[in-house]
Amino acid sequence: MAPHAKKFKNLINGKWLDSSSRKTIKSLNPADTSDVIGIVPMSSKDDVDAAVKSARKAFNPWRLTPAPKRGEIIFRAAELLLKNKDALGRLVTREMGKILKEGMGDVQEAVDMAYYMAGEGRRLSGETIPSELPSKDCRSVRVPIGAFALITPWNFPVAIPAWKIFPALVSGNTVVFKPSSYTPVCATRLVELITKAGVPDGVLNLVHGSGEETGDYLSTHPGIDGVSFTGSSPVGERLARACQPLGKEVSCEMGGKNPIIVMDDARLDLAVEGALWGSFGTAGQRCTAASRIIVHRRVYSRFLDMFARAAKKLKLGDGLEKTTDVGPLVNFQQMEKVLDYIETGKEEGARLVCGGRRAVKGGLKKGFFIEPTVFADVKPWMRIAREEIFGPVTSVIMAKDIEDAIAIANDSEYGLSSSIYTRDVRNSAVAERDLDSGIVYVNAPTIGAEIQLPFGGVKKSGLGHREAGGRGGALDMFTRWKVIYRDFSDRLQKAQMT
Numbered sequence: 080m081a082p083h084a085k086k087f088k089n090l091i092n093g094k095w096l097d098s099s100s101r102k103t104i105k106s107l108n109p110a111d112t113s114d115v116i117g118i119v120p121m122s123s124k125d126d127v128d129a130a131v132k133s134a135r136k137a138f139n140p141w142r143l144t145p146a147p148k149r150g151e152i153i154f155r156a157a158e159l160l161l162k163n164k165d166a167l168g169r170l171v172t173r174e175m176g177k178i179l180k181e182g183m184g185d186v187q188e189a190v191d192m193a194y195y196m197a198g199e200g201r202r203l204s205g206e207t208i209p210s211e212l213p214s215k216d217c218r219s220v221r222v223p224i225g226a227f228a229l230i231t232p233w234n235f236p237v238a239i240p241a242w243k244i245f246p247a248l249v250s251g252n253t254v255v256f257k258p259s260s261y262t263p264v265c266a267t268r269l270v271e272l273i274t275k276a277g278v279p280d281g282v283l284n285l286v287h288g289s290g291e292e293t294g295d296y297l298s299t300h301p302g303i304d305g306v307s308f309t310g311s312s313p314v315g316e317r318l319a320r321a322c323q324p325l326g327k328e329v330s331c332e333m334g335g336k337n338p339i340i341v342m343d344d345a346r347l348d349l350a351v352e353g354a355l356w357g358s359f360g361t362a363g364q365r366c367t368a369a370s371r372i373i374v375h376r377r378v379y380s381r382f383l384d385m386f387a388r389a390a391k392k393l394k395l396g397d398g399l400e401k402t403t404d405v406g407p408l409v410n411f412q413q414m415e416k417v418l419d420y421i422e423t424g425k426e427e428g429a430r431l432v433c434g435g436r437r438a439v440k441g442g443l444k445k446g447f448f449i450e451p452t453v454f455a456d457v458k459p460w461m462r463i464a465r466e467e468i469f470g471p472v473t474s475v476i477m478a479k480d481i482e483d484a485i486a487i488a489n490d491s492e493y494g495l496s497s498s499i500y501t502r503d504v505r506n507s508a509v510a511e512r513d514l515d516s517g518i519v520y521v522n523a524p525t526i527g528a529e530i531q532l533p534f535g536g537v538k539k540s541g542l543g544h545r546e547a548g549g550r551g552g553a554l555d556m557f558t559r560w561k562v563i564y565r566d567f568s569d570r571l572q573k574a575q576m577t
């Protein structure tokens with residue numbers, strides 16, 4: 080263990096504590112595993128019990144704190160995040176591996192969400208509806224659900240926790256937050272800043288640990304009222320199966336197999352640029368990553384040629400270096416999983432046109448790098464065209480026409496994000512209408528959703544409510560509707576009896 084490695088703690092009821100287990104987890108830089116980012120507690124059941132107890136105790140006073148006051152605290156958190164954006168962005172890059180621009184973007188997405196949800200403190204609006212009876216009024220109000228377990232992944236170590244923490248808090252819930260054990264230091268820094276903004280003790284608790292132990296125990300805990308999870312589909316589905324019979328509110332944001340359709344009338348240079356960013360941004364480690372590029376047969380060869388040439392030019396490296404285009408995979412297991420998929424693609428008969436190997440030249444051997452990989456002539460039945468890979472690997476598939484392209488795109492268990500490149504208004508309109516996904520992009524890749532609109536997908540991509548802002552967004556996840564009929568007629572009035 081590196082002697083200089085900094086130690087971090089859990090936050091329970093406003094106090095930073097070690098685990099009663101004394102066990103720890105080490106967080107490493109995936110671009111250079113000799114760089115230890117920090118050591119965090121591996122929480123025991125007792126720690127989780129204490130965190131849940133603290134969240135339960137804090138719920139009533141927090142629920143009764145006026146929502147605009149809750150919003151003001153979140154506004155201060157936004158300001159603090161912005162002030163610390165550089166340091167936090169660099170930490171995201173060091174701990175998770177994404178390139179620095181994206182590390183900064185990760186923090187910016189959290190800032191955006193904080194400002195947006197701070198504003199919700201003065202909205203959280205319901206409806207006022209006329210009554211059929213005199214001297215009676217009817218309205219619906221949003222009420223918080225209680226103590227929430229928030230379980231988040233490593234690929235957006237600041238943004239995704241922020242997507243959950245801020246709407247949960249502004250709505251009046253309290254939180255026990257269990258971040259990924261691969262990016263625990265980013266999570267700790269985020270919680271430190273939110274705490275500094277003035278969140279009362281017990282309202283936001285942090286417990287580190289693994290998904291299987293800490294995450295499962297926390298989410299099924301009798302003191303937890305709701306669970307919001309982002310991660311893989313198998314884990315999300317298992318979690319939902321465990322929590323729903325216990326009467327908990329559950330929302331899961333899960334995998335994707337997101338297609339980009341490139342039509343014969345598209346601006347090909349733009350489509351190539353979009354497919355590159357969609358496929359290899361964040362080294363393909365986004366649930367929105369473009370992993371199927373469905374290309375009209377008339378432009379197939381030309382597109383493939385341009386795309387493969389551009390992919391070969393991408394520079395792998397440490398995300399902190401300015402010239403790097405693509406960073407490492409987050410850890411050894413993820414790298415192995417992606418390399419396995421590359422082997423599967425070859426065995427299935429797909430044509431490897433670039434990449435396909437672990438990159439070990441020079442300093443790269445200190446980390447988990449895989450060359451940006453493009454498979455051509457992929458058939459929709461192949462596993463590489465069906466399963467989520469979560470790495471820098473994309474499949475190019477040929478389509479006959481718009482209908483065929485949409486049918487291929489929709490032939491998936493997933494339905495998070497999809498995209499079409501076209502300059503023909505009919506192609507665009509048909510795709511907008513018929514693509515079976517939560518998000519559709521036109522002339523833009525499948526990544527880069529903005530926080531003021533609901534985020535999430537259909538089929539195996541999502542379960543429960545959507546994330547983020549807008550109608551149908553995260554406020555639905557973190558509140559229940561209550562309807563209030565107030566009769567001030569001073570007599571018994573009977574509805575439907577007139």
Ligand code: UN1
Pocket residue numbers: 188234235309364365366367368525526527528529
């Ligand atoms: C994710 O990959 O889990 O739309 C979230 C995007 C980002 C969020 C991705 N704003 O790609």
